[in-house]
Amino acid sequence: MLFSTQGFLLGFLPATLILFHFCARRRTARQVVLVGASLVFYGLWDWRFVPALVGLTLVNWGLGRAWAATGQRIWPVAGLVLNLLILGFFKYANFFADSIATALGRHHAAWAIILPLGVSFFVFQKIAYHADLLRGGRPVRSVLDFLEFVTFFPQLIAGPIVRHSEIVPQFENDPHGPALxxxxxxxxxxxxxxxxxxxxxxxxxxxxxxxxxxxxxxxxxxxxxxxxxxxxxxxxxxxxxxxxxxxxxxxxxxxxxxxxxxxxxxxxxxxxxxxxxxxxxxxxxxxxxxxxxxxxxxxxxxxxxxxxxxxxxxxxxxxxxxxxxxxxxxxxxxxxxxxxxxxxxxxxxxxxxxxxxxxxxxxxxxxxxxxxxxxxxxxxxxxxxxxxxxxxxxxxxxxxxxxxxxxxxxxxxxxxxxxxxxxxxxxxxxxxxxxxxxxxxxxxxxxxxxxxxxxxxxxxx
Known part of the structure; x- marks a missing residue:
């Protein structure tokens, strides 16, 4: 669903806003609304990739929690490697295979790899997250916070590329505060x-x-x-x-x-x-x-x-x-x-x-x-x-x-x-x-x- 369509502007967005502000005073409830709406938004593009998005998000959250519990650098390093491999496979496997085949004078029949929408952006978010952990950053403790950080639909598909330290602390703020x-x-x-x-x-x-x-x-x-x-x-x-x-x-x-x-x-x-x-x-x-x-x-x-x-x-x-x-x-x-x-x-x-x-x-x-x-x-x-x-x-x-x-x-x-x-x-x-x-x-x-x-x-x- 595109932002610049009547269905989004007159249907999805108003419905999400109404539901969000109805339960805005309760942090868990408003976060569940945003995560759920974001997954619906992503699923309207291709439902097949929703489990992959959620699964990858949970794995990255778990690696961050493992680093917090043990202090061992292997966990954020594993997160970096995992996300780079995922980006490399989905986005660049055919490109590199075709380039190598061309250099050898051969033909590469493209593999049937479907590129998940927005993969470059949400993988970059996770790469930045693990890099920040290696530099001493604090991991996200709540799985709901991490899900909202990654899936928040306004920035899920094409950014801006947001660091966890910029947005996760804002989840505590009351949306119905003085700045409403x-x-x-x-x-x-x-x-x-x-x-x-x-x-x-x-x-x-x-x-x-x-x-x-x-x-x-x-x-x-x-x-x-x-x-x-x-x-x-x-x-x-x-x-x-x-x-x-x-x-x-x-x-x-x-x-x-x-x-x-x-x-x-x-x-x-x-x-x-x-x-x-x-x-x-x-x-x-x-x-x-x-x-x-x-x-x-x-x-x-x-x-x-x-x-x-x-x-x-x-x-x-x-x-x-x-x-x-x-x-x-x-x-x-x-x-x-x-x-x-x-x-x-x-x-x-x-x-x-x-x-x-x-x-x-x-x-x-x-x-x-x-x-x-x-x-x-x-x-x-x-x-x-x-x-x-x-x-x-x-x-x-x-x-x-x-x-x-x-x-x-x-x-x-x-x-x-x-x-x-x-x-x-x-x-x-x-x-x-x-x-x-x-x-x-x-x-x-x-x-x-x-x-x-x-x-x-x-x-x-």
């Missing part, structure tokens, strides 16, 4: 903004870029205008799609009295690739930093080692997004860019030379947009055709933008508009906002009711 109405109003506003980003912008932008990428995938030669339109519209689509999902997830969590970490902060205004990654998918960025980059040595072992660590971290981050060499190349590209950024920072600090802000921003966005082409293309030949078109070697040409007004609105919002997640928490709730917000919600419901629902882009990861 503020949480409901801010949560509703974020939910509305996220829905507007997804249904109003991202899905419409997909109608611009998808046909052009499809043409390139089928061998068509695009002109320069078509290439750049496809690249820029996809850059906007993925931003509004995923930041919209994050807005909806954070907003829904607030409706239940829980606060999830921010995940986006106006990334397309970044003036360096390092700042971009501090603002884009922020919970993944910190995961890669804290659980890969720093354990590899970070910047503590010299400049050459730092470059190697950055490239390795980002290549693994690219592979996490998808089992394909285009994702690995995209990650390597960003790792190289981050390395150049660090070298430039040292040069700039020593010499006092600085790039003008517009130049720094332009260079950053040019790199990000070109990188998204590699990320979006299904294979290297398609990416090469797209980049060849963008270079102008196939003619400048012209193109008529489908729904041009929406394209320019989306571009303005991405470049000028404030971060929705930060803005909603900064603004003061006002009753006068309820009427236009309600009208906008009804209009968006009518819009999504007339479309075939598009899954969020990050669901595939």
């Amino acid at each position: 109405w503020e949480n409901l109003s801010r949560g509703s506003m974020l939910l509305l903004l996220g829905l507007a980003k997804k249904a109003g912008l991202a899905d419409s932008l997909a109608q611009i870029c998808n046909p052009l990428f499809d043409q390139a995938a089928h061998g068509a030669a695009l002109n320069m205008a078509q290439g750049w339109l496809a690249a820029i519209s996809y850059s906007l689509e993925i931003f509004f799609d995923f930041s919209g999902y994050s807005d909806m997830a954070i907003g829904m969590a607030l409706l239940f009295g829980l606060r999830l970490p921010f995940n986006f902060d106006a990334p397309y205004r970044a003036t360096s690739i390092r700042i971009f990654w501090q603002r884009w998918h922020m919970t993944l960025s910190r995961f890669l930093r804290d659980y890969l980059y720093i354990p590899l040595g970070g910047n503590r072992k010299g400049a050459a080692r730092q470059v190697a660590n950055l490239v390795a971290t980002m290549m693994l981050g690219g592979l996490w997004h998808g089992a394909g060499w285009t994702f690995v190349a995209w990650g390597a590209l960003h790792g190289a860019a981050l390395s150049v950024n660090h070298v430039w920072t040292r040069i700039r600090t020593g010499s006092g030379v600085r790039l003008a802000t517009p130049v720094a921003w332009g260079a950053t966005m040019l790199f990000v947009i070109v990188g998204w082409v590699l990320f979006r293309a299904p294979d290297f030949p398609t990416a090469a055709r797209m980049l060849h078109a963008m270079s102008g070697l196939q003619g400048v040409g012209h193109v008529k933008i489908h729904d041009a007004a929406l394209f320019w609105i989306a571009l303005a919002v991405a470049l000028i508009g404030p971060s929705s997640q930060a803005a909603v928490f900064a603004m003061r709730p006002a009753p006068l906002l309820a009427v236009p917000a309600g009208v906008a919600f009804v209009l968006l419901l009518l819009l999504i009711g007339g479309r075939i629902p598009d899954a969020f882009i990050y669901f595939q990861f």
Whole structure:
């Protein structure tokens, strides 16, 4: 069930909220409601994976309790190995088998492995949990707390990637405390903004870029205008799609009295690739930093080692997004860019030379947009055709933008508009906002009711 569907917004979510707030004063009861609703939500995608999700969650909880009882590192280490093996089998078994077969000049007949929805996100949560235990973190004692931490439906499928120390202590808080109405109003506003980003912008932008990428995938030669339109519209689509999902997830969590970490902060205004990654998918960025980059040595072992660590971290981050060499190349590209950024920072600090802000921003966005082409293309030949078109070697040409007004609105919002997640928490709730917000919600419901629902882009990861 998608967040941006009438069935979810008019059926599942209101029913869950009513039942939750009916028993909100009793901690066990409200947790049972949330865990039960989350399992129903996941089961509506594919019931076959519900026992696997619950079983894996219980095993990870048990390993944490064993570590608490014995103090032996073998238990969290076993948890790390277990989760990595599960992720490797479901997501990468066919990829590595096919890569090895290709290198040997053979053909690999793909195994019938069905990828559980959201496996990358909830496995990463458990990996972070066991890594934190090895660093001295406190294990989750209650099995109900651990089930709610893992399965909480707003963040179960596509994040934000939440650490247990961030959310489990919140389970003690009374949802009907002094912040009740503020949480409901801010949560509703974020939910509305996220829905507007997804249904109003991202899905419409997909109608611009998808046909052009499809043409390139089928061998068509695009002109320069078509290439750049496809690249820029996809850059906007993925931003509004995923930041919209994050807005909806954070907003829904607030409706239940829980606060999830921010995940986006106006990334397309970044003036360096390092700042971009501090603002884009922020919970993944910190995961890669804290659980890969720093354990590899970070910047503590010299400049050459730092470059190697950055490239390795980002290549693994690219592979996490998808089992394909285009994702690995995209990650390597960003790792190289981050390395150049660090070298430039040292040069700039020593010499006092600085790039003008517009130049720094332009260079950053040019790199990000070109990188998204590699990320979006299904294979290297398609990416090469797209980049060849963008270079102008196939003619400048012209193109008529489908729904041009929406394209320019989306571009303005991405470049000028404030971060929705930060803005909603900064603004003061006002009753006068309820009427236009309600009208906008009804209009968006009518819009999504007339479309075939598009899954969020990050669901595939």
